Amino acid sequence: MSNPSLLILAGDGIGPEVMGQVIRIIDWFGDKRSITFDVTEDLVGGIAYDKHGVPLHDDTMERAQQVDAVLLGAVGGPKYDDLDFSVKPERGLLRLRKEMDLYANLRPAQCFDALADFSSLKKEVVAGLDIMIVRELTSGIYFGEPRGIFEEGNERVGINTQRYTESEIDRVARSAFELARRRGNKVCSMEKANVMESGILWREVVQKVHDEDYPDVELSHMYADTGAMQLCRWPKQFDVIVTDNLFGDLLSDAAAMLTGSLGMLPSASLGAPMANGRPKALYEPVHGSAPDIAGQEKANPIACILSFAMALRYSFDMGDDAKRVEDAVEKVLSDGVRTGDLMQAGEGKAVTTVQMGNAIIDALNTSL
Numbered sequence: 533m534s535n536p537s538l539l540i541l542a543g544d545g546i547g548p549e550v551m552g553q554v555i556r557i558i559d560w561f562g563d564k565r566s567i568t569f570d571v572t573e574d575l576v577g578g579i580a581y582d583k584h585g586v587p588l589h590d591d592t593m594e595r596a597q598q599v600d601a602v603l604l605g606a607v608g609g610p611k612y613d614d615l616d617f618s619v620k621p622e623r624g625l626l627r628l629r630k631e632m633d634l635y636a637n638l639r640p641a642q643c644f645d646a647l648a649d650f651s652s653l654k655k656e657v658v659a660g661l662d663i664m665i666v667r668e669l670t671s672g673i674y675f676g677e678p679r680g681i682f683e684e685g686n687e688r689v690g691i692n693t694q695r696y697t698e699s700e701i702d703r704v705a706r707s708a709f710e711l712a713r714r715r716g717n718k719v720c721s722m723e724k725a726n727v728m729e730s731g732i733l734w735r736e737v738v739q740k741v742h743d744e745d746y747p748d749v750e751l752s753h754m755y756a757d758t759g760a761m762q763l764c765r766w767p768k769q770f771d772v773i774v775t776d777n778l779f780g781d782l783l784s785d786a787a788a789m790l791t792g793s794l795g796m797l798p799s800a801s802l803g804a805p806m807a808n809g810r811p812k813a814l815y816e817p818v819h820g821s822a823p824d825i826a827g828q829e830k831a832n833p834i835a836c837i838l839s840f841a842m843a844l845r846y847s848f849d850m851g852d853d854a855k856r857v858e859d860a861v862e863k864v865l866s867d868g869v870r871t872g873d874l875m876q877a878g879e880g881k882a883v884t885t886v887q888m889g890n891a892i893i894d895a896l897n898t899s900l
């Protein structure tokens with residue numbers, strides 16, 4: 533059988549810095565575990581625009597469709613803020629998600645014990661937290677038509693459309709219920725059925741999927757604004773949260789802070805199974821290109837490294853090796869190794885991105 537294939541799109545800002553540490557871990561698997569990945573690298577985002585005039589070249593899109601999994605760093609940055617909307621770096625990422633039809637975006641928020649003191653919430657609120665946000669990723673207001681900025685009378689109007697079909701809601705709900713069965717067996721679905729028709733349909737379809745095929749899973753519904761409040765008040769009440777594209781974007785950034793830093797949160801974006809049985813898949817940290825710290829060796833590579841661990845688990849059925857990487861991260865955090873985002877001002881000395889990578893590789897070595 534051929535080696536598993538990976539397409540690496542490191543992107544912009546801190547993307548290449550954090551992805552550099554993932555590449556070292558991929559090499560570690562080849563050297564120490566004789567698990568070799570066929571890796572190709574390509575461009576996405578602003579760096580692709582600089583070279584090709586578009587944030588994702590068609591050839592790159594085609595490669596992404598062919599590999600077993602795509603690993604992405606981050607896209608965007610102030611240099612590209614004034615570009616035409618159609619070629620902004622973020623459009624490259626959105627094209628990948630849409631054309632690969634990666635409808636289920638898994639965003640786990642787990643609070644490592646060693647960081648429970650560091651969260652902006654009280655320790656007892658976050659210690660032991662382990663929730664999974666399933667964000668619908670290929671529809672909703674991000675892609676709905678009509679959209680645009682139009683003339684209307686003597687002024688302009690900006691329009692985006694929230695749109696969900698029953699089948700789009702059905703498939704992401706199934707992903708959430710399947711995940712819940714392998715975790716705490718609870719799903720909370722979040723929408724705004726009190727003000728949006730798309731929310732009413734969302735609630736109905738999730739309930740129907742539940743009643744017909746997942747009656748054993750505990751299901752609750754919550755308005756998304758209440759959900760945001762409850763995530764801050766008592767996040768441990770949740771197991772799996774399933775929600776739409778925009779609410780999922782907001783709620784997952786909020787959940788990130790429960791874990792201490794946006795630099796900690798990985799994600800997997802999964803679609804339908806390919807001919808080889810593996811799902812279409814893209815793995816990326818939840819954070820962006822962090823222009824404020826890019827190029828300074830300060831970025832925390834853990835979100836990107838944990839995204840690779842998700843690839844091992846969800847694309848390559850290597851749950852034990854995924855756990856090996858997660859345990860290595862846990863160990864370095866308990867040893868007190870911290871990038872700047874995991875420290876209060878004036879609290880000891882932060883390690884660099886590469887030093888954090890070194891510590892994780894040392895921990896991997898001791899796991900053998």
Ligand SMILES: NC(=O)c1ccc[n+]([C@@H]2O[C@H](COP(=O)([O-])OP(=O)(O)OC[C@H]3O[C@@H](n4cnc5c(N)ncnc54)[C@H](O)[C@@H]3O)[C@@H](O)[C@H]2O)c1
Pocket residue numbers: 546550605606607608609610622625794795796816817818819820821822823824825830831832833835873
């Ligand atoms: N998936 C993606 O590629 C993605 C996601 C979000 C934002 N973006 C883009 O990134 C650019 C910057 O956006 P933003 O500033 O709103 O969000 P951001 O996530 O880039 O940064 C928010 C804050 O978190 C910090 N941070 C983020 N990741 C970190 C890490 N790994 N280690 C340490 N600190 C980290 C940053 O320094 C910054 O202070 C924008 O162009 C935005 O569109 C891209």
Ligand SMILES: CC(C)[C@H](C(=O)O)[C@@H](O)C(=O)O
Pocket residue numbers: 622625626781818820
């Ligand atoms: C960069 C942007 C397109 C993206 C989104 O809004 O989905 C980001 O915020 C994310 O959370 O992945």
Ligand SMILES: [Mg+2]
Pocket residue numbers: 781782785818
């Ligand atoms: Mg976001």
